[in-house]
Amino acid sequence: MEVIPIDDFLYDILIAFFSAIVGAIFGVIIPKLLKSSETSCSVNKQLNFSQIHFEQNKYIYNNYTQNTITHGKEKTQGMSSEEILIAYIVGSLLLIYGFLKFEPQISRLILIMTVFLETAFLTTAYLVTKKNYIDLSIKTILVFNIIATICFPILLYLMKNPITGEFVNKGEILSLIEKDGLFSILLNINAYGFLLYQALGVIVLFGFMFFTLISTLHILSMINLTLENRLTKLWRYIYRKTVKTCSSMSSYIGFGLLLLLISFLFVSGVLSSFLSAI
Numbered sequence: 001m002e003v004i005p006i007d008d009f010l011y012d013i014l015i016a017f018f019s020a021i022v023g024a025i026f027g028v029i030i031p032k033l034l035k036s037s038e039t040s041c042s043v044n045k046q047l048n049f050s051q052i053h054f055e056q057n058k059y060i061y062n063n064y065t066q067n068t069i070t071h072g073k074e075k076t077q078g079m080s081s082e083e084i085l086i087a088y089i090v091g092s093l094l095l096i097y098g099f100l101k102f103e104p105q106i107s108r109l110i111l112i113m114t115v116f117l118e119t120a121f122l123t124t125a126y127l128v129t130k131k132n133y134i135d136l137s138i139k140t141i142l143v144f145n146i147i148a149t150i151c152f153p154i155l156l157y158l159m160k161n162p163i164t165g166e167f168v169n170k171g172e173i174l175s176l177i178e179k180d181g182l183f184s185i186l187l188n189i190n191a192y193g194f195l196l197y198q199a200l201g202v203i204v205l206f207g208f209m210f211f212t213l214i215s216t217l218h219i220l221s222m223i224n225l226t227l228e229n230r231l232t233k234l235w236r237y238i239y240r241k242t243v244k245t246c247s248s249m250s251s252y253i254g255f256g257l258l259l260l261l262i263s264f265l266f267v268s269g270v271l272s273s274f275l276s277a278i
Contacts (some may be wrong), residue, residue, distance in 0.1 A: 047132055047133060047134045047135060047138065047222070047223055047226055048135045048137075049135055049137035049138050049222070049249060050137070050248075052222045052223075052225070052226050053222070053243070053247065055226075056222070056225055056236075056239055056243075057243070060236075060239075060240060089186075090182075092192075092196050093182040093183065093185065093186075094182070095196065095199045095200075096185065096192070096195045096196055096199055097174075097177055097182060098199075099195065099198065099199035099202065100170055100173060100174040100177070100195070101174065103159075103170065106202060107156060107159070107160070110152060110155075110156045110202075110205070110206075111153075111156065113152070113206075113209050114149060114152040114153055114156075117145075117149050117152075117209060117212065117213060118146065118149045118150070120213075120216070121142070121145045121146045121149060121212070121216060122146060124142070124216060124220070125142040125143070125145075125146060128142070128219070128220070128223065129142075132223055132227075134223070137249040138219055138222075138223075140249055140253070141215060141219060141246065141249055141252060141253070142216070142219065144252075144253055144256060145212045145215065145216060148208070148212060148256060148260060149212065151260055152205065152209070155201075155205055155263055155264060155267055158264070158267050158268045159198060159201070159202065159267045162194075162198070162267065162268050162269035163268045163269055163270055163273075164194075164268070164269035164270060164272070164273035168190075168191045168194050168195065170195075173185060173188075173191060173195070190272075190276055193272045193275065193276060194269055194272045194273075196272075197265075197266040197267075197269070197271055197272045198266060198267050198269070200266050201262070201263045201264075201265070201266025201267035201268075202263075202266075202267065204259055204262050204263040204266065205263045205267070207259065208256065208259040208260060208263065211245060211255075211256065211259065212256070214242050214245050214246075215242070215245055215246045215252060217238055217242055218238070218239065218242035218243065218245060218246045219246070220235070220238075221235040221236070221238040221239040221242065222239065225239060
């Protein structure tokens with residue numbers, strides 16, 4: 001088992017603590033923007049996910065004209081199959097090298113993002129549900145983000161301790177690459193496939209983090225626009241830019257679960273082990 005230096009451990013604790021503070025501030029400040037500038041801020045109507053989308057999409061359709069400009073299609077010469085193959089191999093090798101080289105920093109960033117997002121989601125969900133009457137769809141999305149964030153440390157653990165792929169010694173492979181060059185990893189095709197899927201799984205994980213953050217901003221923009229509170233122009237801009245990520249509760253939950261499943265299959269080594277056994 002790898003021994004973590006005490007200095008690194010304390011540093012990670014401080015970073016996690018700082019991330020929690022920033023996440024709490026993020027979760028408090030944004031809901032505060034939902035508060036009306038008027039002295040009375042009582043809410044006497046239900047905030048319905050589908051109804052809000054219908055009203056806001058109708059407003060956008062009536063007030064924002066889409067300028068469509070027709071451009072002549074320029075014929076561009078596509079890459080040959082050999083060029084695509086070479087680009088894929090070189091790109092995948094660079095991705096693997098970057099993953100191995102910066103794995104400690106990647107792990108630390110995942111930890112920071114986990115603490116930040118979980119703190120922000122919990123604080124936001126508490127304040128929003130406390131001050132507003134929201135329907136089941138909005139509550140479900142908020143709860144899903146909170147529960148899904150708990151999976152991030154699990155995926156981080158699987159990245160370091162995969163279910164399969166114990167045969168891969170990342171330190172030795174990194175030393176081999178730095179000594180003999182990028183293409184040396186191709187001598188061990190199983191290790192190449194395993195590390196490539198792990199690196200892709202981490203990318204999917206970061207994509208899911210961004211996905212949940214965007215959805216929370218979208219929920220907040222919906223509530224703010226419905227209550228007609230301060231910073232309406234800003235929230236309407238956020239709504240227009242994020243509406244496609246959270247157009248319905250079922251599609252959002254389904255796509256989020258799909259991203260989590262893909263990340264799990266990739267970082268755990270299950271998919272690479274299955275494909276190598278075929």
